[in-house]
Amino acid sequence: MSRRRTDQMALVAFMQASNVSVFAGSWRWPSSAEDYLDLRYYQRIARTLEDGTFDLMFFDDRLAMPAIYGDSVAEAVRYGARPIKLDLMTVLGVCAGATEKLGLGATYSTTYYPPFHVARSFATLDHLSGGRAAWNVVTSVNDAEARNFGMDVHLGHDARYDRADEFVELVSRLWDSWEDGAIIADRAAGMFADPAKVHELHHRGEFFEVRGPLTVPRPPQGRPPIIQAGSSGRGRDFAAKWADLIFTAAPNLAMAKEHYRDQKERIATLGRDPSKVRMLPMAYVVVGETEAHAKEKEDIFLNQLVDPMASLTLLSELTNYDFSGHALDDEVTDELIDSVSGIRGLVQGVRKSLGDQPLTLRRLASHRATLLQGPRFVGTGDQVAEQMHAWFDEEACDGFVVAATHLPGTFEEFVRMVVPGLRRRGVFRTAYSGTTLREHLGLARPERMPEPAVLAAP
Numbered sequence: 001m002s003r004r005r006t007d008q009m010a011l012v013a014f015m016q017a018s019n020v021s022v023f024a025g026s027w028r029w030p031s032s033a034e035d036y037l038d039l040r041y042y043q044r045i046a047r048t049l050e051d052g053t054f055d056l057m058f059f060d061d062r063l064a065m066p067a068i069y070g071d072s073v074a075e076a077v078r079y080g081a082r083p084i085k086l087d088l089m090t091v092l093g094v095c096a097g098a099t100e101k102l103g104l105g106a107t108y109s110t111t112y113y114p115p116f117h118v119a120r121s122f123a124t125l126d127h128l129s130g131g132r133a134a135w136n137v138v139t140s141v142n143d144a145e146a147r148n149f150g151m152d153v154h155l156g157h158d159a160r161y162d163r164a165d166e167f168v169e170l171v172s173r174l175w176d177s178w179e180d181g182a183i184i185a186d187r188a189a190g191m192f193a194d195p196a197k198v199h200e201l202h203h204r205g206e207f208f209e210v211r212g213p214l215t216v217p218r219p220p221q222g223r224p225p226i227i228q229a230g231s232s233g234r235g236r237d238f239a240a241k242w243a244d245l246i247f248t249a250a251p252n253l254a255m256a257k258e259h260y261r262d263q264k265e266r267i268a269t270l271g272r273d274p275s276k277v278r279m280l281p282m283a284y285v286v287v288g289e290t291e292a293h294a295k296e297k298e299d300i301f302l303n304q305l306v307d308p309m310a311s312l313t314l315l316s317e318l319t320n321y322d323f324s325g326h327a328l329d330d331e332v333t334d335e336l337i338d339s340v341s342g343i344r345g346l347v348q349g350v351r352k353s354l355g356d357q358p359l360t361l362r363r364l365a366s367h368r369a370t371l372l373q374g375p376r377f378v379g380t381g382d383q384v385a386e387q388m389h390a391w392f393d394e395e396a397c398d399g400f401v402v403a404a405t406h407l408p409g410t411f412e413e414f415v416r417m418v419v420p421g422l423r424r425r426g427v428f429r430t431a432y433s434g435t436t437l438r439e440h441l442g443l444a445r446p447e448r449m450p451e452p453a454v455l456a457a458p
């Protein structure tokens with residue numbers, strides 16, 4: 001079985017409904033737009049991405065301000081280190097209204113939202129957008145989020161995934177609770193829909209009780225595609241079971257190839273077709289009119305716009321560890337790494353990439369200027385296209401999640417300068433051939449899942 005489904009890469013735009021991109025200091029860049037609280041900002045970017053025939057505009061999320069550092073939000077607010085996160089369904093709704101083909105994805109947490117709510121939101125978006133919705137399943141990261149939802153501490157790592165397993169299955173069944181063709185709308189006979197085709201679930205599981213059915217008919221895509229970005233062993237198994245798109249954060253080509261091979265094997269082991277599941281590393285793209293321009297820009301975003309304290313604040317929230325008791329020049333010891341509970345892989349990855357060099361907190365924090373690890377493709381449009389093509393060719397990925405230095409500029413530049421190079425190389429579409437996100441991704445519309453063997457009595 002081929003691991004790769006196509007010679008065409010998938011492109012996803014990594015978006016934030018926020019005052020900043022993934023670069024914590026991006027709000028200070030002179031051409032960053034300031035109208036991120038206005039619907040036209042998101043609509044403008046969505047149209048740009050559709051012009052560039054992107055598969056998907058995808059928004060990340062976090063359900064709290066960064067508040068782990070010093071047990072306070074003061075630094076996040078002061079430095080603009082992502083204190084703003086808008087509600088994503090509203091944002092995607094306005095983007096749906098401004099576009100016709102672009103896929104629209106949002107992050108929703110299985111730890112803090114109820115399944116019925118998530119199923120209903122994405123089914124609604126899928127209908128209103130004509131089959132363009134996608135759900136990024138996350139289990140969330142830290143205690144600050146827990147405290148906004150009536151809990152003291154975030155659930156343990158594997159317990160979060162157990163809950164997520166039941167959650168995604170339940171959401172899938174809710175999407176399937178109306179059979180296709182259930183609505184008859186026979187005005188003369190007064191028969192709206194066939195009750196035999198709309199099913200209650202009576203789900204009683206370990207974590208949830210839901211009667212159903214959903215109040216939204218079966219979505220145009222059947223079930224909107226699932227995105228997942230688990231990188232731990234448990235996370236990779238979860239992604240192998242459920243995901244249509246898998247986002248990764250591999251810092252270099254060798255690690256990306258290894259992750260690609262491992263993840264596709266896990267998918268095949270579960271009896272799914274690995275060529276139908278796209279693996280997409282997050283890539284930082286810095287494109288310039290000349291190579292020197294691009295490199296200068298990279299330096300400004302990485303080193304000059306972001307205050308080390310802002311980076312440390314964001315590092316604390318991602319690792320769920322309060323670094324305020326340490327000085328910036330303290331060494332990050334193995335013991336310290338062991339006490340980190342959030343995205344521990346991030347710290348281990350930085351540690352590994354530095355080899356024998358000592359890792360100070362300042363140095364670790366500086367990696368936080370770019371949120372997660374991932375390749376940086378820097379240069380002219382053609383150079384960036386060439387670097388992306390090389391990763392794709394090496395079976396390190398099936399496309400990319402393109403992260404922006406600044407908005408909307410990065411995506412305007414990418415569409416103008418990089419997309420033509422990818423098209424010339426024959427690895428990216430010149431026009432959409434379908435209208436739904438599943439069609440862009442070459443994924444069939446799924447049949448309804450079989451009814452569970454044993455339903456609890458109503």
Ligand SMILES: Cc1cc2nc3c(=O)[nH]c(=O)nc-3n(C[C@H](O)[C@H](O)[C@H](O)COP(=O)(O)O)c2cc1C
Binds near residue numbers: 140
């Ligand atoms: C491109 C990308 C985007 C992500 N977006 C989010 C997000 O919006 N919210 C979130 O809580 N986690 C996000 N994550 C983190 C993952 O959901 C996951 O927690 C992380 O990769 C660690 O994997 P693990 O849970 O298996 O340890 C993202 C990861 C990647 C690579």
